[in-house]
Amino acid sequence: MDATAQAPRRASSPAGASRAAEIRLEGVSKVFADGTVGVAELDLTFAAGELTVLVGPSGCGKTTTMKMINRLIEPTTGRVLIDGEDVTRVEPEQLRRRIGYVIQSIGLFPHQTVRANVGTVPRLLGWDRQRIRDRVDELLVTVGLDPAAHGDRYPAQLSGGQRQRAGVARALAADPAVLLVDEPFSAVDPVVRERLQTEFLRLQETVRKTIVFVTHDIEEAVRIGDRIAVMSQGGHVEQYATPAELLGRPANDFVADFVGADRGLKRLAVTGIDAADLEQPPVVQVADRLADARAALERTGARWAVVLDDAGRLHGWLSADRATGPGAVGTAARRMEAWVPKNASLKTAFATMLQLEAGWVAVLDDDRFLGVLTPESLHSALRRSVEGRVPETAGAV
Numbered sequence: 001m002d003a004t005a006q007a008p009r010r011a012s013s014p015a016g017a018s019r020a021a022e023i024r025l026e027g028v029s030k031v032f033a034d035g036t037v038g039v040a041e042l043d044l045t046f047a048a049g050e051l052t053v054l055v056g057p058s059g060c061g062k063t064t065t066m067k068m069i070n071r072l073i074e075p076t077t078g079r080v081l082i083d084g085e086d087v088t089r090v091e092p093e094q095l096r097r098r099i100g101y102v103i104q105s106i107g108l109f110p111h112q113t114v115r116a117n118v119g120t121v122p123r124l125l126g127w128d129r130q131r132i133r134d135r136v137d138e139l140l141v142t143v144g145l146d147p148a149a150h151g152d153r154y155p156a157q158l159s160g161g162q163r164q165r166a167g168v169a170r171a172l173a174a175d176p177a178v179l180l181v182d183e184p185f186s187a188v189d190p191v192v193r194e195r196l197q198t199e200f201l202r203l204q205e206t207v208r209k210t211i212v213f214v215t216h217d218i219e220e221a222v223r224i225g226d227r228i229a230v231m232s233q234g235g236h237v238e239q240y241a242t243p244a245e246l247l248g249r250p251a252n253d254f255v256a257d258f259v260g261a262d263r264g265l266k267r268l269a270v271t272g273i274d275a276a277d278l279e280q281p282p283v284v285q286v287a288d289r290l291a292d293a294r295a296a297l298e299r300t301g302a303r304w305a306v307v308l309d310d311a312g313r314l315h316g317w318l319s320a321d322r323a324t325g326p327g328a329v330g331t332a333a334r335r336m337e338a339w340v341p342k343n344a345s346l347k348t349a350f351a352t353m354l355q356l357e358a359g360w361v362a363v364l365d366d367d368r369f370l371g372v373l374t375p376e377s378l379h380s381a382l383r384r385s386v387e388g389r390v391p392e393t394a395g396a397v
């Protein structure tokens with residue numbers, strides 16, 4: 001099965017978004033010495049600058065697939081191309097310096113400081129001292145570690161999350177075009193895991209590497225992946241798709257089972273708000289006369305209007321039954337703070353509604369009011385996402 005992903009999103013980067021490479025697996029197989037077929041005849045393309053997740057049950061060949069990219073495992077047949085270059089033509093040592101590798105146990109050297117750990121590959125590459133130091137400090141800041149506070153500590157003097165960040169910094173040190181990441185968060189509890197995932201996504205926004213990320217956790221996959229390959233035994237790709245496609249249209253029963261019966265709920269998190277889904281109730285200003293607001297409500301048959309303040313920001317709402325008597329809208333309006341930015345996920349919109357016990361949530365573009373989502377419009381937005389017309393917010397919280 002072959003799939004070629006779309007063009008990557010780009011972001012400016014202080015830490016080197018300049019380099020990201022396409023990875024192409026062509027007819028790749030791995031048969032181990034005892035005859036076990038780890039991966040059979042795999043064709044897969046990882047787009048430059050995207051975060052692709054390999055997910056599937058234990059033993060399906062995820063790690064084998066990933067390790068064939070940096071030749072920690074040699075393919076039995078087939079080719080692995082990085083930006084068109086066959087990796088078997090590159091010395092393994094040299095190859096691994098060009099490919100960042102992050103694993104669960106992190107693998108920091110315990111007797112070296114954080115700075116020395118992060119500077120490992122640049123040192124091997126023969127960079128001069130000042131360049132290494134500058135690069136290491138820049139990376140520590142990028143991953144959220146204060147060079148002054150943490151740079152001279154030893155790994156044992158860091159928290160688990162800080163060690164993980166140092167490991168990521170080390171993998172990024174020589175600005176590799178590719179980052180391989182193997183179950184980095186599987187040993188931490190769900191709360192810390194979610195925080196580390198968020199941090200990792202933020203980092204990827206900055207560095208925009210081609211990342212191949214292995215996990216057996218579908219929640220993690222849909223949360224962080226631009227694209228996901230669901231694998232079954234022998235490295236067979238059952239579906240290669242964006243999180244929203246995978247959840248909205250599983251290709252077969254295997255994928256449907258794997259993504260789970262609650263895939264509708266999971267889809268909320270990966271589906272963005274589309275302008276076409278917004279409802280447009282009447283909009284009035286706090287300083288408007290109540291009589292005018294009443295007329296607007298009667299004209300449209302709406303039961304309530306959105307109220308904006310003098311500066312056009314969300315103030316609250318005015319129900320038809322309070323739009324009586326003289327005076328200004330401000331005297332009868334109720335305050336309401338239920339709003340989300342236009343790039344929020346449907347999950348965030350729904351969570352905001354529930355948290356504030358609101359019947360609707362306003363959608364804003366900076367301060368500008370765009371419209372509202374109600375439970376009904378949210379439901380139709382979710383239905384529409386299955387038809388593939390709603391923007392995705394890969395990795396949305």
Ligand SMILES: Nc1ncnc2c1ncn2[C@@H]1O[C@H](COP(=O)(O)OP(=O)(O)OP(=O)(O)O)[C@@H](O)[C@H]1O
Binds near residue numbers: 032034060062065216
């Ligand atoms: N060195 C080896 N010798 C023989 N078989 C192996 C070897 N390494 C892996 N395998 C087998 O190859 C298959 C794929 O293993 P792999 O580690 O790629 O799976 P995985 O999907 O990463 O699993 P997990 O989620 O449990 O880590 C499994 O059946 C495994 O037992």
